[in-house]
Amino acid sequence: EETHRQPFPSCCIAAPVERSVQLQELLARPLALAIEQEQLELAFQPIIELESGRVIAAEVLCRWDDPVLGRQSPADFIDVAEATAQISSLGRWVMERAFEALHRWDLAGLQLGRICVNVSPLQVQDPTWSSDLLMALERHQLTPDRIVLELTEGSILEMSTHVADQLRDLRRQGFALAMDDFGTGYSGLQRLTELPFSEVKIDRSLISAIDYDQLQQAMLSAVIRLSDATGIMVVVEGVERSRQRQMLLTLGCRHGQGYQLSAPLSERELEALLQSQITPEA
Numbered sequence: 001e002e003t004h005r006q007p008f009p010s011c012c013i014a015a016p017v018e019r020s021v022q023l024q025e026l027l028a029r030p031l032a033l034a035i036e037q038e039q040l041e042l043a044f045q046p047i048i049e050l051e052s053g054r055v056i057a058a059e060v061l062c063r064w065d066d067p068v069l070g071r072q073s074p075a076d077f078i079d080v081a082e083a084t085a086q087i088s089s090l091g092r093w094v095m096e097r098a099f100e101a102l103h104r105w106d107l108a109g110l111q112l113g114r115i116c117v118n119v120s121p122l123q124v125q126d127p128t129w130s131s132d133l134l135m136a137l138e139r140h141q142l143t144p145d146r147i148v149l150e151l152t153e154g155s156i157l158e159m160s161t162h163v164a165d166q167l168r169d170l171r172r173q174g175f176a177l178a179m180d181d182f183g184t185g186y187s188g189l190q191r192l193t194e195l196p197f198s199e200v201k202i203d204r205s206l207i208s209a210i211d212y213d214q215l216q217q218a219m220l221s222a223v224i225r226l227s228d229a230t231g232i233m234v235v236v237e238g239v240e241r242s243r244q245r246q247m248l249l250t251l252g253c254r255h256g257q258g259y260q261l262s263a264p265l266s267e268r269e270l271e272a273l274l275q276s277q278i279t280p281e282a
């Protein structure tokens with residue numbers, strides 16, 4: 001009984017399929033309850049202009065600390081939410097709370113340009129998703145250019161034409177579209193042309209050794225050249241050392257996210273950070 005309630009240590013679980021089935025059995029009901037009772041939380045990780053150190057945007061990351069099971073990784077519970085069709089309600093809640101926060105910061109005069117929200121194609125599949133998105137935007141007096149919709153490279157591989165059409169439509173309406181975790185899949189640069197992406201987030205595995213590995217440097221240079229030529233903004237994820245940051249600047253990379261720049265923050269912490277970077281007038 002007691003061990004059954006513990007999250008499975010991943011080392012005990014051999015096959016990925018089996019692991020996901022077990023996770024699903026363990027987490028599905030507690031997750032449903034957490035969504036229903038609004039026990040999830042949001043963290044906001046600043047995206048930084050490397051040259052100046054200014055916060056230009058923040059990525060919204062879902063957090064779940066279950067009273068019985070403890071803190072769960074989004075990598076696990078997002079999977080479960082997708083497998084059990086709870087991703088729609090989870091995603092709707094995240095969107096609502098994130099927009100609400102951005103609106104509050106606007107009213108407080110804090111200058112956060114944009115928020116980046118992770119989106120699963122399964123959400124987009126939901127026939128009411130995009131109208132809900134537009135209504136939430138209006139309710140919080142925001143415009144589409146304030147919102148970045150992040151889709152992982154992996155999820156794009158399996159995307160239906162219906163979902164792709166919805167995303168193209170939202171892009172036309174002014175939403176930003178980011179390809180997340182770029183470089184983790186098998187898809188390559190060509191995938192960038194299949195949807196009208198306005199930005200690309202380079203996965204941390206591609207810059208893990210950027211401060212000393214010449215192959216990583218050459219690859220990133222190529223991606224930056226391509227992105228500059230096509231007007232796509234590049235954000236590098238997983239900047240953990242100041243030497244990486246220096247090399248990124250040298251290579252012409254302008255925006256980054258990672259523990260060296262800032263960990264994911266609570267709403268309060270981000271507010272304090274934004275407050276501190278407001279330049280006093282006159």
Ligand code: C2E
Nearest residue numbers: 061062074075078094118119120238239240257258259260
């Ligand atoms: P992601 O969208 O690629 O988000 C970045 C992840 O990298 C976050 O993990 C963040 O905490 C972590 N990270 C940030 N800086 C560093 C660093 O310097 N080093 C390392 N090693 N990691 C860093 P997190 O919060 O555990 O989220 C994992 C994934 O779960 C996210 O990856 C995203 O794909 C998904 N996710 C999180 N929240 C949501 C959500 O609300 N909806 C959906 N659909 N997916 C979400």
Ligand code: MG
Nearest residue numbers: 059118150180
């Ligand atoms: Mg993301």
Ligand code: MG
Nearest residue numbers: 180181201237
């Ligand atoms: Mg990512």
Ligand code: MG
Nearest residue numbers: 152180181203
């Ligand atoms: Mg990721």
